[in-house]
Amino acid sequence: MSGAALVLTYHSISGAPGPTSIPPSVFAMQMQTLADCGYSSASVDEFVAWHDGKADFDRRVLITFDDAFADFAAHAVPVLKQHGFSALMFAPSRKLGEIEDWYTNPPTNRPLMTKDQIVDLAGQGMEFGAHGRTHCNLTELSGDALAEEVKGSGEDITAWLGRYTRAFAAPYGAVNAQVIQAIKGSYRVAFGTRFAKAMRSDDRHDIPRVDMHYFRNSWAWRNFLEGGMLYFRSRQLLRGVGQRLRG
Ligand SMILES: [Zn+2]
Numbered sequence: 001m002s003g004a005a006l007v008l009t010y011h012s013i014s015g016a017p018g019p020t021s022i023p024p025s026v027f028a029m030q031m032q033t034l035a036d037c038g039y040s041s042a043s044v045d046e047f048v049a050w051h052d053g054k055a056d057f058d059r060r061v062l063i064t065f066d067d068a069f070a071d072f073a074a075h076a077v078p079v080l081k082q083h084g085f086s087a088l089m090f091a092p093s094r095k096l097g098e099i100e101d102w103y104t105n106p107p108t109n110r111p112l113m114t115k116d117q118i119v120d121l122a123g124q125g126m127e128f129g130a131h132g133r134t135h136c137n138l139t140e141l142s143g144d145a146l147a148e149e150v151k152g153s154g155e156d157i158t159a160w161l162g163r164y165t166r167a168f169a170a171p172y173g174a175v176n177a178q179v180i181q182a183i184k185g186s187y188r189v190a191f192g193t194r195f196a197k198a199m200r201s202d203d204r205h206d207i208p209r210v211d212m213h214y215f216r217n218s219w220a221w222r223n224f225l226e227g228g229m230l231y232f233r234s235r236q237l238l239r240g241v242g243q244r245l246r247g
Pocket of ligand 1: 066067131135170171172
């Protein structure tokens with residue numbers, strides 16, 4: 001894992017249908033497995049420090065959520081706290097307190113957190129990033145309309161929390177060169193939907209993530225995590241052999 005960083009993507013922690021909902025029991029298993037494998041959660045700043053080459057990310061994980069669903073507070077936060085983990089939530093700032101109206105197949109009508117809940121959870125150590133104001137497809141916008149969504153959503157959250165919002169995730173992972181340029185103007189780091197571990201060579205404003213929809217099976221999740229550690233340990237072993245041969 002020394003050359004790559006693990007960034008996870010979640011949406012809703014609920015029994016709602018579709019790939020963007022993970023049942024609370026499965027989420028609990030995924031977090032327990034991370035803890036069992038010796039992982040600790042990282043902050044946005046720690047991730048950026050790794051990407052800058054200033055820190056390692058061995059057995060660290062950046063846990064992200066998109067959309068600010070209300071079930072984050074109810075079902076995710078207690079489990080995160082149980083393991084001493086924090087998470088980074090990307091919130092559509094002008095949709096808070098409403099019902100989602102963008103995932104229509106299947107329609108799930110999941111409620112979103114309120115602004116007050118976000119302020120409260122920020123005080124409990126959770127981090128918040130921007131996700132546009134209205135969860136629209138940014139590639140269909142330009143000029144002032146694009147700036148409203150990209151820059152404006154971070155300004156909303158910065159005003160509520162009283163600290164600069166460093167991170168952004170584009171709704172649907174939908175970006176083009178113009179959108180990436182707009183994101184670069186306002187944020188230190190941004191995350192997409194490409195499925196991969198992050199590398200230092202990745203564009204700071206288009207970092208890939210691992211969608212946890214694909215790890216609902218505990219064996220597959222543990223195997224993925226342990227595979228990374230085996231690789232890491234084999235590298236350590238080879239380095240040790242090399243040093244003995246040279247010595
Ligand atoms: Zn979203």
